[in-house]
Amino acid sequence: MSTLENEVTFRQRTQLNQNLESQFSSSSTDIILLTDHRTSKFKSLEQLEAAKGDSYESCCSRHCGNICRLKTLKKRLPILSWLPKYSRSDAFGDLIAGLTVGLTVIPQGLAYSGVVNLPPQYGLYGSFMGCFMYVLLGTCKDCTIGSTAVASLMTYQFAKGSWQRSVLLTFLTGCIELLMALFKLGSLVEFVSGPVSAGFTSAVALIVCTSQMKYILGVNSDGASFLQRWISMIQNIGDIRLADSCLGVGCIVILLIMRSLGRMTIGPKDQKQRSRCQRIVNHLIRFVGISRNATVVLATTVIAMQLETSGRNPFQLTGFIPPGMPTLALPPFSIEPQPGNATAGIPPVAGETFLEMVQGLGYGLIIVPLIALLENASVCKAFAKGKPIDMTQEIFATGMANIANSLFSGYRSNSGLARSAINNASGCRTSMSNFYIGLVVVLALSFLTEYFSFIPRAVLAAILISAVIFQVQYQIVIPMWRSKRSDLLPGIFAFITCLVLPLEIGILVAIAANQLFILYHSARPKVLVEQLETEHGVQFLKITPDRCLIFPSVEFVRNMVIKSGSRSSLPIVIDCTYIYAADFTAAKVISSMVADFRSRQQKIIFFNLKPSVASIFEGLNTRLVLCYNTYALSQELRPDEAMSPSLDSLDQSQRTDCVSVASTLSLAKS
Numbered sequence: 179m180s181t182l183e184n185e186v187t188f189r190q191r192t193q194l195n196q197n198l199e200s201q202f203s204s205s206s207t208d209i210i211l212l213t214d215h216r217t218s219k220f221k222s223l224e225q226l227e228a229a230k231g232d233s234y235e236s237c238c239s240r241h242c243g244n245i246c247r248l249k250t251l252k253k254r255l256p257i258l259s260w261l262p263k264y265s266r267s268d269a270f271g272d273l274i275a276g277l278t279v280g281l282t283v284i285p286q287g288l289a290y291s292g293v294v295n296l297p298p299q300y301g302l303y304g305s306f307m308g309c310f311m312y313v314l315l316g317t318c319k320d321c322t323i324g325s326t327a328v329a330s331l332m333t334y335q336f337a338k339g340s341w342q343r344s345v346l347l348t349f350l351t352g353c354i355e356l357l358m359a360l361f362k363l364g365s366l367v368e369f370v371s372g373p374v375s376a377g378f379t380s381a382v383a384l385i386v387c388t389s390q391m392k393y394i395l396g397v398n399s400d401g402a403s404f405l406q407r408w409i410s411m412i413q414n415i416g417d418i419r420l421a422d423s424c425l426g427v428g429c430i431v432i433l434l435i436m437r438s439l440g441r442m443t444i445g446p447k448d449q450k451q452r453s454r455c456q457r458i459v460n461h462l463i464r465f466v467g468i469s470r471n472a473t474v475v476l477a478t479t480v481i482a483m484q485l486e487t488s489g490r491n492p493f494q495l496t497g498f499i500p501p502g503m504p505t506l507a508l509p510p511f512s513i514e515p516q517p518g519n520a521t522a523g524i525p526p527v528a529g530e531t532f533l534e535m536v537q538g539l540g541y542g543l544i545i546v547p548l549i550a551l552l553e554n555a556s557v558c559k560a561f562a563k564g565k566p567i568d569m570t571q572e573i574f575a576t577g578m579a580n581i582a583n584s585l586f587s588g589y590r591s592n593s594g595l596a597r598s599a600i601n602n603a604s605g606c607r608t609s610m611s612n613f614y615i616g617l618v619v620v621l622a623l624s625f626l627t628e629y630f631s632f633i634p635r636a637v638l639a640a641i642l643i644s645a646v647i648f649q650v651q652y653q654i655v656i657p658m659w660r661s662k663r664s665d666l667l668p669g670i671f672a673f674i675t676c677l678v679l680p681l682e683i684g685i686l687v688a689i690a691a692n693q694l695f696i697l698y699h700s701a702r703p704k705v706l707v708e709q710l711e712t713e714h715g716v717q718f719l720k721i722t723p724d725r726c727l728i729f730p731s732v733e734f735v736r737n738m739v740i741k742s743g744s745r746s747s748l749p750i751v752i753d754c755t756y757i758y759a760a761d762f763t764a765a766k767v768i769s770s771m772v773a774d775f776r777s778r779q780q781k782i783i784f785f786n787l788k789p790s791v792a793s794i795f796e797g798l799n800t801r802l803v804l805c806y807n808t809y810a811l812s813q814e815l816r817p818d819e820a821m822s823p824s825l826d827s828l829d830q831s832q833r834t835d836c837v838s839v840a841s842t843l844s845l846a847k848s
Contacts, residue, residue, distance in 0.1 A: 254571065257314050260608050268607040275606035276614020278465070279597055281472035283324055283615055284622050286597075286645065288496065288630065289638035290325035293389050294589055295339035298630065298638075299499045301325050302623055304348070304588025308579035309616035315575035316609045317568050320561040320602040321554075321593045323579045323612065327386045327646045328379070328553050329546075329590040335682050336542030341587070342510040342530075347539055348591075349509040349584035351546045355577030358547060364569030366548060367555045373658065373669030374692045375552055376651040378685050381676035383649040390639035394426035395419070396494060404677040421492035422636040429478065429640035433470055437644070440467010468600055471641050478637045479629060486632060493634040499627040503620065509584040511535070545682050550576060550592045557593040561602060596645050668692040701730035705738045709748070716815045719743070722753040727791075729763035736767050739782075740774065749781035749815055760791045769800040776801075783814055 252258045283305050291301030308323035316323075337343035358364070381404070388407050392399035396419025401407040442463060445456035452460070466473070485491040515529035530538070551569070554576055558567045576592065583591055601611055622630075658665050672688030679687065706722040719742055723735050743750050760768075775782040783803045795802060805811040 253568070254574070255314060256317050256571070257609070264608065264610070269610070271605045271607040272611040273614055275601050275604035275611040277618060278468050278604040279322060279601050279611065280615045280618025281469050282597060282600055283322075283619060285471045285475045285633075285638060285641050287325050287619070288633065289390075289642040290327070290330040292393065292635070292638065293327070293330040293386055293642070294334045294337070294344060296341055296344060296589065297499070298496050299504075299623075299627070300341060300344070300587065300589055301330075302619055303504045303586055304583045304591045306616035306619040306623075307582040307586050307588060308591045309612035309619075311579040311582050312575055312612045313609050315571070315578055316612070317571050317575070318558045318561055318593075318598075319606055319608050319611075320598045321557055321609075322597045322601050322615055323576070324591050324594055324597060324615075325589075326553065326592045326594040327642075327649065328382050328549060329592045331382055331386060331389075331681060332542070332546050332549055333590045335680060336539050336546065337589075338538075340513070341589075342513045343535055343538060344589040345509045345584050345587055346511065346535055347542060347546065348580045348589050350536070350539070350543055351550070351590065352577045352580030352584065354543060354547050355550070355573050355580070358551070359570050359574035359577060362570050364551065364555075364573055367551050367569065369693070370552055370689060371665075371668060371692055372654075373665050373667075374672045374688050375556065376654055377669040377672030377674075377688065378549075378552075378676055379556075380650045380652070381673050381684070382681070383646045384677065385681065386646045387643045390642050393494070393635040393639035394423055394643075396422040396636075403680055419492075419494070422494055422634070425478070425493060425634060426636035426640045429474055429637050430644050433474060433640060433644040436467055436470035436473070438467075440464055440470065464603070468604060471645075474641070475633055475637060478634055479632050482634050483629075483632045493636060496631055496633045496635060496638070499630045501624075501627040503623055504587045506585055507587075542682065545685070546590065549685065550590075553595075554593045557595050557598050560595065561598065595649070668695055697730055700725070700728075702734055703731045705735060707738070707742050710751075712812045712815055714812065714816055716749075716812075716817075718749040718751050718815055719746070720751045720753055722756070724756050726759040727757055727764035727768070728759065728761050732760075732764040732767045736771050739771060743775060743780060743782070747780060749783065750775065751783045751785055751811065751815075753785050754787040754791070755785075757791055758788060760794045762794070762797075765795050765798050765800065768795060768802075769798045772800060772802060781815070783811065785811055 284302065287301035287305045288298045289301070291298045294300070305324040312321065312323045333344050333347060337347050358366075385404050388404055389399070391411060392407075395411060395415070397411050397414040397417045399407045399414075400410045440463060443460050444463075445452040445460070449457070482491060482493055482495060485493075486495070511532045513527065513530040513535065516527040518526035536543070551573060554572050555567070555569060558569075558572060580591060583589070601615075604611075654669075655666070658669070668688065668691060671691055672685070675687045675691075676684035678684070704724045706720075706724075708720045708722075709717060710720050711717045721739055721742060723731075725731065727735060739750060739752065772782060781803070783805055785805050787802070787804050792802070792804065803814060805814055
């Protein structure tokens with residue numbers, strides 16, 4: 179008998195629900211509540227304490243067990259995963275790639291030190307230990323660690339050309355990156371949108387080019403921003419050095435031509451159809467394109483040496499570079515005062531304590547790691563080919579690399595996109611290519627520094643300009659215009675603010691403006707208002723918000739509900755299918771809105787409200803009417819005097835899909 183009654187009841191409910199189900203969207207489906215969010219309230223204190231103790235014990239044991247697992251060790255030391263499978267072909271590919279990239283790193287390291295306003299050797303001091311550390315800890319085989327345009331410019335902005343502050347900034351930001359890895363803060367990069375990142379990178383490229391124009395033109399350039407430096411150079415344009423200008427512009431043209439030639443190939447497109455001679459020529463062409471920086475530096479250095487020997491050198495040279503490797507030592511935690519030399523034009527250096535140095539670095543200790551995280555993430559994503567990226571491990575590797583750099587007087591280093599692209603194109607197989615890159619830099623510091631002093635500064639500036647000019651990301655403008663034009667606004671705003679304002683201020687303003695842009699959109703959810711009718715002819719307004727109720731958006735939803743409800747006396751049904759979260763502000767607003775509808779005796783019903791969201795409203799004693807299927811909704815919308823007697827015979831437990839909320843959820847209809 180009970181089975182027959184349940185079957186009859188099921189058929190009756192199915193028939194009643196057919197008309198109303200067709201009017202609701204497919205998302206407003208019935209919910210079967212498998213867990214009760216109130217269960218924990220009825221547990222005894224002893225049960226809760228026992229459960230808490232068990233959870234602590236299981237969490238600690240699980241954490242300790244994970245640390246001691248071989249899988250975790252391989253995750254934190256990635257070299258253990260690929261080194262046992264390392265082959266002779268892998269070693270040959272990494273050797274070729276390492277030597278090729280090393281020829282690029284040396285002139286770039288010398289050039290980037292000019293961006294930081296430090297002697298040239300400091301660019302090389304920060305270009306080998308990071309590579310060695312990345313061999314052990316890095317996860318992306320194509321990434322290389324060294325001086326970059328972003329890292330150099332950010333170091334200059336906060337260290338102001340002091341090598342002591344530059345090295346200390348490297349050490350402290352490396353320690354902060356270790357803390358970020360410990361607390362798994364790699365997700366912070368998700369708060370910087372693609373347009374803002376593109377605008378920032380493009381602005382950095384133009385700022386770096388501007389900082390090197392003083393070596394191309396041979397004039398002084400002062401100022402903290404893009405505009406100030408150009409104004410200073412225009413004011414001093416009368417002091418231009420024609421020899422340096424011709425050499426710099428000529429080298430830029432040659433480098434761009436060699437870059438284009440390096441991408442050319444001869445023979446069929448399919449490599450298997452090319453002859454042996456064609457393959458050899460293509461390899462030579464590609465090598466010339468990749469080693470263009472070293473080729474230009476070598477040629478101009480030989481010319482400058484000959485002119486210097488004959489006493490007819492018209493170029494500004496790099497000058498003396500101390501030979502040998504830097505000394506292993508802790509970073510400077512204070513600056514000793516030094517008297518100046520008026521005859522030599524050397525200004526005095528004021529002493530600073532550790533606290534004064536940290537105070538001088540200011541919020542650069544936070545900005546520099548965040549920007550480094552953004553730059554490293556962009557490089558890893560460029561070569562990941564859709565594979566997941568362990569940003570926690572990448573932050574850890576970069577932090578250890580910079581701590582190691584600071585022990586050898588190196589300044590800040592990050593993953594560089596241009597070098598990594600060369601590393602990938604040269605056929606690197608594993609992270610071991612970084613070892614050969616660092617080895618090339620070590621050999622150069624040990625045996626070639628006496629020749630580096632003859633490199634013209636205009637050549638180094640040309641190398642830097644020809645490299646960073648391609649980081650201006652103009653190519654994303656047209657796709658973004660076709661996709662979503664409003665996304666251009668934060669990108670353009672970031673580009674302009676980073677050019678007009680000091681870089682660290684510009685990126686902060688751009689990120690803040692982008693977050694306000696996001697908050698504005700989250701505060702204006704889409705609300706669908708429909709007038710529907712039940713199978714009994716009862717009309718009602720169905721209001722469907724498309725997102726959760728939190729403080730930026732709840733007032734907007736409230737105004738829409740009140741505005742719709744005030745225009746008619748129809749019952750209001752709020753479809754809560756998409757409302758998966760709420761906060762205290764939303765609870766207060768909903769409580770006042772329900773009280774307002776109750777005061778004018780107009781029904782307001784919440785359909786498919788998640789139990790987790792309903793529990794938030796319990797704290798304010800909000801009295802809600804909740805319905806979890808269309809049958810219960812149909813019955814709640816009917817006037818009490820119109821209730822069918824046949825339905826009254828149904829079991830009470832089968833009519834509890836519509837519930838009322840007071841201080842706790844009650845299964846009795848209010």
